[in-house]
Amino acid sequence: MPPEATLFDDAPRHLSAMIRTYPNSLLKNPDIRIMPMAALGTPLHDSKDHFFDEWLSYRNLSQTKESVLMLFKELASCFFDVNLRMFRIGMLGEAHGQNAVFVWNKGQAHGLLLRDHDSLRIYVPWLEAHGMTAPNYCIKPGHANTLYHDRPEDLLFWLQTLAIQVNMRSIIDTLSLTYNIKNNELWQVMGSEIQQLIKHIEFSDDTRKMLIHELFECESWPQKHLLSPMIDRAGGPGSMPFGKGTVVNPFRQSS
Template sequence: MPLAFQGLAMKSTSSVRSLAPLTESANYLKLPMSLYSLGSSRYLPAVKMMNGVIAQGLLTEAITRDPVLEHQVFYCDESHWWAFMPPEASLFDDYPRHLSAMVRRYPEALLEDPECRLVPMSALGTLLPDHQDHCFDHWLEHRRLPSTESSVLGLFQEVCDTFLELNLRFFRLGIMPEIHGQNAVLVWRKNRVDGLLLRDHDSLRLFVPWLNQAGLDDPVFRLKKGVANTLYHDTAEDLLFYLLSLGIQVNLRAIIDTLAQRYCIEEKRLWLVLRYSLTRQIDRVAFSAEARDLLHRVCLEQEHWPLKLLVRPMLERAGGPGSMPFGKGWTVNPLKRLGTPPDATVARSVQAVIKPENISDPA
């Protein structure tokens, strides 16, 4: 039955079910949609929003364990929601998952800062169909830098440095947020990448032993017994999978592909910058010797990386309710595939490009 609606004018975002206000408001609206995307129904079940609130509480506490996270990580408030549940229903029933809503509140301190812009990382991996403008064009202009390969590589290094460092610091605590390009938002302040804004907290992944080592407790997500989940992981390597897959293979790789196309840069040059940034951040963050060895081995030395599978799990499930189908496979390690330069020239040239003095504002 169609219902009359009176309220704020809003516009659908790329995720379809999230609505952005057309006024100066910090409140976005997330609604359930009776459609399938990536093999998953776009409903909004109460249990998902409950787990989002639980995860938000853990994020609030976790960032206090690391001064860099406390200063540079922000998150949307997703604790205000409503869902209808009949008296006889349980949290895990298929229906009614379509009678619900969530208000996602963005940090007003960021929205009210005239020198701050919020840039979803997916925007960096996209060229608009009607013209070839890219976010980096405007960034280069603001920084008064020439549109050269060196400048573009330098800006890409800034993106990698902030994104990888913050997520490695989360990994050290036994946590991996939802970091694909749609939900990882760069905080861009005074012409520089200054932090990361997180949203969609119900997909916060954990490795509980490292969580406990950091003085954090298992938040005890609400999960259906006997059903596999992607929130808890048995090993740190399993948790690292999400940095390699969602963070690099999905998010940063899309940015590499787009920058290579837009600025006619050899993709290998961009991958070299990513590898340099990742190596440097692994060595900078205060990992235990065991954790650092794991990161070097899996990220940089192994011949293969784990791969997130989608098509085959979609076909095997053949529709039906539930979250996105999930499977694991293997693919080539793109950082190992770069090989060792025949001499130090290539390494020196990449490092020279990304020296801070080469990307600083002119005097």
């Protein structure tokens, strides 16, 4: 970096690469597979091959709708168990398909690895209630704050948009196309699994009611807008700009 550069200046990137490192316990275990969840939500060109084919074969399951729905339920349970437990203590990552890596171990949905995060979205009162302190993020003057949130409902935005509308929705669409399953059946499986997790994770009664209301009872959800804000800014440093809108609640639509 030039000596006059500030904390908020971008480093020169004419020749650069990002090097990721993963835990040896995952990389060196022959029973474990790790894959970005985006790979589960991307149809292959001129092919209907999907990782679920291998998963079904490993478990000696026939390629039926019931078997695919069962594996999808296990995937959803693993994914939302991690995200909802993070939400409970006042934090969420950007759990879209590039950042969320599915950990598969001997035919089971084993865990979730979150990568490429320089920050987490947080709700400070819940962090402090669980013995943690605010990380004191430095936000560039004049740029929107997307890290700190004034209400739990605002933090939930990241679960509704990146985790569900971007990540899990693409997986649902791909499984529907690949295995000829109606989208609403997959949405119903996912919704049922989320409700079970909300019931069993140690949320306060008020938080549990809020989650059920925001996720399942509201007629609309927030939606994240990307293209027009990016065009409006026309490049420049800083995180990706975005706007907010509303969309029909997908769980009400699929019921």
